Each structure stands twice: as structure tokens, then as C-alpha cells.
Amino acid sequence: MSKTSKILYFLISSIFFVIFDSYFSNIILQNIINMPSNPVIDLVFVQNTGAAFSILQNSAAFLIGFSIIALTGIIIYLIKNIKRISTISIFWVALLCAGIFCNTYERIVYGFVRDFFKLNFINFPVFNISDIFINVSVFAIVIIIVKNEIINRRNNRRKKN
Secondary structure, three states: OOHHHHHHHHHHHHHHHHHHHHHHHHHHHHOHHHOOOOOOEEEEEEEEOOOHHHOOOOOHHHHHHHHHHHHHHHHHHHHHOHHHOOHHHHHHHHHHHHHHHHHHHHHHHHOOEEEEEEEOOOOOOOEOHHHHHHHHHHHHHHHHHHHHHHHHHHHHHHHHO
16 A cells, blocks of 8 residues: 555544544434443443543643644654554554544533443443544554564564574
8 A cells, every 4th residue: 555545544544433433422422311221331421521530630731732742643653654554553543543533622622521431330430432442442553563573573583593
């Protein structure tokens, strides 16, 4: 895939994930009262003025600034290294950027992040679609990095022998 194609793939994927997150978050929040409860998950509305696990409560300016710096850094790294980054890695980076962007957008527009998924089978903070995007993508990126490191070490050992 060419450099231009990869950048276009990143942009289209990111925009798709932002639209997906925004659309379904709004649908869920508009219908939250009509959603039935169950033993696994409940839908509740929580105004989260902090970050993950509600740390840094009422630190919107810091969190917005940090998120913008993180997004800028990720995008600069992606553009500088686009030739050697795999398509699957670009997918996960797009998902990560969309999650960060959507939470940042909500902090700017509403002054808080709208969380609504509450797990009933474990004591866990209420979260949203953006949080899922961020956590799943970070997990996938870590796996890709570890896998690539293992492959590189194997190849280096073979070259030495």
C-alpha cells in the first residue's frame, strides 16, 4: 500500500469511528430510560469530569491539553513512519485516535465525558464507546509491538548464527 493510500485509509477509518461513536452514543443516551436492565450491563448516565477511573476530577483543561498533545504526537509519528507501519496497525491507531478525539470533543463541548455502560457483575467504573475504542486499540497495539519485537529478536539471532 502506498504512503498516500495508508494516510487516506487512516483518515477514512478515523472519521468512520468518530461517526460511529458519536451516533451510537447519542442513540443510547436518548433512549437510556427505555433500556431494560440485566445481570451483565446497565445503561446509566454519568457525567465524568475526570479521566480513566475518574482520576483527575475537574481537570478538564489539563485533560483537553494532554489529549491534544497525545493526538498530535500520534499523528506526527504515524505520518513520519507511515511507510513501515502495517495496515492493521494503522487500523488500531485510527481507532485509538477516534476514541481520544471523541472524549476530548465531549470535554470541550459539555465540560465532561458522557459515560453510560455500567457492568453489573464486577465493581468497575462506568464507561463509554470511546473508552472501549481506546482500551481495545491500546491492547492491540501493545500485542503488535510485542509480536514485532519477538520477530526482530529471532531474526537478529539467526543473523548472528
